[in-house]
Amino acid sequence: MAGEDIWILGIHMTKFGKHPDRDTVDLASEAVLGALADGGVTMKDVGVMAAGNLMGGAAATGQLIQKQVGQTGIPVYNVANACATGATALRTVIMSLKADESDVGLAVGVEKLAGAGLLVGGSRAADSDTWTRRGRFGQVAPVDGRIGTDTMPGVFAQVGMEYGHRYGGVDFELFARIAEKNHAHSTLNPLASYQKRFSLEEIMNDVMIAYPNTRPMCSANCDGAAAAVVVTDAKRKTLSLEQQRRCVKVSASVLTTDPWEEACQILPNVNTLTRNAAQQAYETAGVGPEDLDLVELHDCFATAELVHYDNLMLCEEGGAADFFRSGATWRDGKMPVNVSGGLESKGHPIAATGIANIWEVCHHLRGEAKDRQIEGAKVGLAHVIGLGSACGVHILEAAA
Template sequence: MAEDVWILGIHMTKFGKHKDLDTVDLAAEAALGALADGGVSMQQMGVLAAGNLMNAAAGIGQQLQKQIGQTGVPVFNVANACATGATALKTAIMAVKSGECDMGLAVGVEKLAGAGLLAGGARKEDSNTWEPSGRYGAVAPVDGRIGTETMPGVFAQIGMEYGHKYGGTSFELFARISEKNHAHSTLNPLAAYQKKFTVEEIMNDIMIAYPNTRPMCSANCDGAAAAVVISDSALKKLSKEQQKRAIKVSASVLTTDPYQEACQILPDVNTLTRNAAEQAYEQAGIGPDDLDLVELHDCFATAELVHYDNLKLCEPGGAVDFFQSGATWRDGKTPVNVSGGLESKGHPIAATGIANIWEVCHHLRGEAGDRQIENAKVGLAHVIGLGSACGVHILEKSAA
């Protein structure tokens, strides 16, 4: 059995518009912040895992090293859609668990402020002759002709499909999920947006893809997050204060979407999340009832609903009742997205899968200020990258 791995230091930048900082500046701020938070240096890191999805070929890891420390250690530049940050973290955790090194650094960074639709945002013009091409032998672009490639539209259907299966969903219900997350964001100074909305304001805002209006969509913004992970034996050699603030990684799971009927027609974000959650609960030896808070991938309000069920926070098919009981508000049974979630905190893609870990760690350390969930001891962080990849981490407060 490999030894336990801990998060020693972690940092996220303010999410929002950083017009004077480039990708490397943001990554450096997060990385140096995480190292300082853990009381360690770049020279002690045995591995660096880094992600920057929109420029995945540029090698953000080595670019970062050239600004903060070219120590010659292995770099893994990772890209896994919206699960890129969680993939970087998982990579560093695997390196430490395998015994290749005692400490590793994971970084995720994205510059997205002002970006529009990230898929289905441009369509080629029709050519002058109908010539079949590609795997479907299409004679013209199919986005808008055979369904939609836009993310708000894809995730709208995912929420609607849940409604068709179990009933109880409505435009207003999905808007109320968004209302919750925007209300939560008012307590998070690092969120891109800290504006409270009424449910009417959300429903009357600009429609993007029914039932998702603009405030029900994740916010494109700039940001970075980084974490230092350490082996149990190396942590024991550090100071009492460092040991006290360290957060145990009780489960670190990454899954992809197993074949299901329809999964190549509408992405199935459910099965891989359920699989990841089941593996994570098994690894951690805890159940969903033990969770004091959850940060899940609310890339759209319609997505948050299905993940209550996928992460087993409620009975199968019971997500609507679960939400309507108030369980997922910050004063509820299982607070979900007390950071404000992707809809208001923002979604700088590769940073997201580490920023959600930062949020959970912050509460487990009792350092979350105004939005502290009292006596939080266990938390779960979840991300989905369409394509698909799912990361689930379960984190526990140090007993020290």
């Protein structure tokens, strides 16, 4: 029924890292089969599916996965929404359940990115031998590097620097310390790409990519997949007590885009759409930031994590630097952020990320996160942002 609660019944992520012998369909199939097994259901129970694979372009990713795990004739939505693709896939099946079209949905995101360099701005076409105007700026040759930068490390570096300009108290070392935290966190996550602790000095002296982001302050390109099975409340009540106990409630599932503001077409504004999504999510879930036990947010770069403390209202407006310096976002702090290691250390297989962050939160809410368990976690938030822009926020609650 429209308006009824939606629950995550089963969820799985693959090891993030290098999988040279496995293709996207192999990785996605592992995630799907793992999520189905985790939920105690099969493809025959699933009524709707959504799949994301950004690097696959126009490929029918969902159908390719079905051809390995089960062709049951159900509708598949192949979705693409930049780095918010996984969250969009999940929200797509949730909408189908809310519309009463089906009672079990499956969402999967997968990416093969190990060894990839710059995902945008990694190559530039050669200048032609006769200037010819083309493109939306009537440029006579490629713009990247001549009028600013198209690269993601450079764009998000400016996002962090702009925050520092507006509120002060921000420097290179502060951003490096955020990466230090996330790399320290991932040492407890066996599925993370990196499980290596870096010292502050190592981070600051590593290869500079786009100041102030050095290499370990950038999200790790890696291979990986994640999948989730969601059910309606009515369906959940038909399941075993053990299945019901492990269900995690989706208290809010929100997707926003960037509303027009001055400068938003010059430097993407990743702030307002995140704040809008968070506000909607808190209102829908009936919880506030103070109720959260852990947050997985989109630290595609260390410079991005800082601004999202503020955008998700984890701190006072303008107070992100002091909030971080207080130690709040370390796993033993009052608001643990990215205890998985985040995108900087766990890794960022783009379309998988928006489900993998939910996997992390679910594990804590179920009390199954082992060494990195946040004790007594009851409520968590997962956030992703795809440049262009799209923001997904999910608030999750443990079964009562």
